[in-house]
Amino acid sequence: MTGDPISAVRGARGMDGSLVDLRIADGIVVDVAAASARPPAAGELDAAGMLVLAPGVEPHAHLDKALVVDDIGPVYGGLLQGIAAWQRHAPTLDEDDFVRRGLALVRRYLANGVTAVRTHAEIFPSADPLRSVRALVRVRQLVRDAVDLQIAVLPKNDIPDEVVHAALDAGADLVGGSPHTAADPAAEVDRLIAIARARGVGMDIHADERLDPASLTAVRLARAVAAEPLAGTVTASHCVSLGLLEAAALTEAAGALRAGGVGVVACPATNLYLQGRDRPVATPRGVTAVRGLLEHGVVVAGGGDNVRDTINPLGDADHLTTAALLVMTAHLTIEEAYAAVSDAGRRLLGLPPAGPVMGAVADLVLLDAPTLAAAVAGGARSRSVVRRGRLASVRRVDEELVSLP
Incomplete structure (x- = not known):
């Protein structure tokens, strides 16, 4: 290629x-x-x-969900509506379909100047829960000469440990998850950490993607890995709740993230689209506390996240768009914003400069x-x-x- x-x-x-x-x-x-x-x-x-x-970096992609809008139409709603629509549609897709769409999106990333991508691969509660993982492993092999592609397995909360281990056996690189959506978020964080420790791999979780300042699974993750580091890089993506914290609470949370070496991926496009739909007056931006985290020494990267799927009907696979959104929503300088979609992303992916x-x-x-x-x-x-x-x-x-x- x-x-x-x-x-x-x-x-x-x-x-x-x-x-x-x-x-x-x-x-x-x-x-x-x-x-x-x-x-x-x-x-x-x-x-x-x-x-x-x-080069650009996309530290938070969903190649398995990508580009389904033209097949099923856009979903206008919040996160739960998007997840429900995806879970209805996903069982109709075979492994080759995941490969086709994933490869098409990687080509878009590359044409825009992105040479490193981390994608999440969802584990489906079905008779064949690993078809997304297998498909993205195939995509990684196809694009290996043109793009560094990493795969974080994304188990929903009712997926048992042995299936997560099977996904890692099938070729996933990191343990992911969305513990803030579990019935017991703290227990889910601990479960995912235990799997990562057992396998000697890093983590990249969907963290606190909600307008709730009490939702701090990213902080629990950070404190755990500060006490006992993992073998790989550790990332918390979204972290919407951090944007609602008062100064003292943010200082404490950021200190925990820094001490644990946990990087944060802000996803402005998707979280501007999803969050705040129930707050028509003074609607929150839904973006994490980018400036505050940077000032406290946390590595913050910018991700484009979803591209034309059930979670976000928009998205152009362009790191420059993400940089522009960081300037507008997080009030970064243009230079800071470009660093977030390039150099910082490589650090979070464990890649050399x-x-x-x-x-x-x-x-x-x-x-x-x-x-x-x-x-x-x-x-x-x-x-x-x-x-x-x-x-x-x-x-x-x-x-x-x-x-x-």
Whole structure:
């Protein structure tokens, strides 16, 4: 899925506006220097002044649910309505259907400049509960040269331990779950931690996706792993409830997350869509306390989450859209927001740094935009993507306004 090796990217525009040449060897950026005036040689990519950035990361995807809207229509409602609609539709899908839609979405991510994705794979209470997991393992194999794909198993609360273990045996990488929806959230957190410990893997849970400041399963998780760390990375996604905490309570929660090394994924698009439907006046934003968490030293990444499924009928698989939403809803700077959808995501996925920096993995996205601000504002439709020093995707958009001078 990737092209021939590239020895250099020539004439790219850096974040400071200067033109640079990047020299690449063995999939690593080995030199960054002022752009040379000589023409690009064979095996070198002419950036032609395109903005070069670290690649996007999608730290919270649902490839198994993706792109079903055109088949069943949108679901306009909250989280429980979306889950119910998905559980009605999912039994009609076979493993190949999961592969088809998952692969289609990964292609969209890559074309937009995303080279690392973590997806959740739901375990279904059925005669064949692992078909989503098996399908996404197949997708991971198909895209392995173009995208780092990680799979977190997502058991619903009535799925027994042995089925979660079977999902890990089938190829899932991490233990996930949604303990805040369980009858006993604390017990569910403890159960999932025990499975992760037994298997020597990390965790990524759906945490506290509700407008309830007393829902703090992420904090329980953090305190448990601070006392006894897990073998892999630990992430709490959504964490909507943290956005409702007063300053002192947030300081305490953030301190626990930092001490446990638990990263947080904010999912602004989905949580703006889902939360607050019962509060028509002064409707809460439904986004976690991004600024407060960052100020307390917690690693916070931005995720696009659902793409045209029963949970959210929208979604474009574009990390720049997520960055823009973080600027608007969390009041991050544009630079902070882009770091959340690139560098921070790689940290949460346990991946080495990537981008136009000496010593980094040569995963790059080249954007037809003069500045980062212009790109995040929606002005980067043409894009080229380099994956470990090989050209992985090129998208060129030509625009002609026939009725304007």
